[in-house]
């Protein structure tokens with residue numbers, strides 16, 4: 001994501017000389033994986049999810065077109081970019097490769113400079129696509145997951161919890177008297193305060209299966225897979241303690257002279273839908289606000 005990691009290129013070609021020539025070309029800049037037939041190409045693609053595959057069309061057993069078809073049929077490998085390298089240089093072969101979803105088509109004998117340039121171009125496209133995908137799921141102000149990402153995660157975790165019976169908890173966390181904070185300290189300070197709460201939430205919800213997201217405004221949501229009611233409540237209390245330790249002054253707050261949060265939580269009950277779970281947490285957040293803020297209410 002950050003461009004520090006070397007991109008991975010899988011070379012699939014049944015001709016050992018071709019494999020070696022391509023590998024020598026690419027090794028200085030990329031992590032190179034090799035496959036000598038179609039089956040190996042599929043196996044390595046699934047295991048290593050390379051960023052790009054240089055795929056020979058003419059291979060015994062599984063040819064390159066069939067390998068691409070199978071890659072596209074599996075969700076884990078469907079998005080991998082493929083450049084065909086082929087001894088078939090008729091326009092209709094090239095057309096077939098591109099129509100099937102190949103990103104590019106290079107005819108043999110290939111020119112090293114052209115191969116390098118095209119590989120670099122397509123890897124650049126891959127990087128840009130990843131960046132866009134990342135940005136589409138991140139809240140710009142806080143760096144937490146955004147609502148879209150949360151919605152997707154809730155659907156997936158609900159499905160998993162319903163199928164396996166693993167506990168699933170959800171907590172809504174709302175910054176108390178945030179409008180007054182912004183009015184008193186100004187919006188830049190409000191943004192900083194929100195970022196501090198977001199960082200605290202992300203630190204507390206740190207286990208695999210935990211997701212801290214900004215739901216909207218000054219409201220965060222914690223999606224806690226494999227976490228029962230006791231674990232969920234503990235986590236929100238930890239968040240609350242960590243925030244108290246920061247002691248961010250809030251002169252015009254109703255509940256305390258520092259920035260506090262109210263939270264409502266619930267743990268998935270048998271037969272409950274994802275929206276039921278969310279609504280239950282939301283109702284308890286509302287009650288926590290009504291009861292004077294700076295508190296957590298969890299559905300029994």
Ligand SMILES: [Mg+2]
Nearest residue numbers: 014056058059
């Ligand atoms: Mg071949």
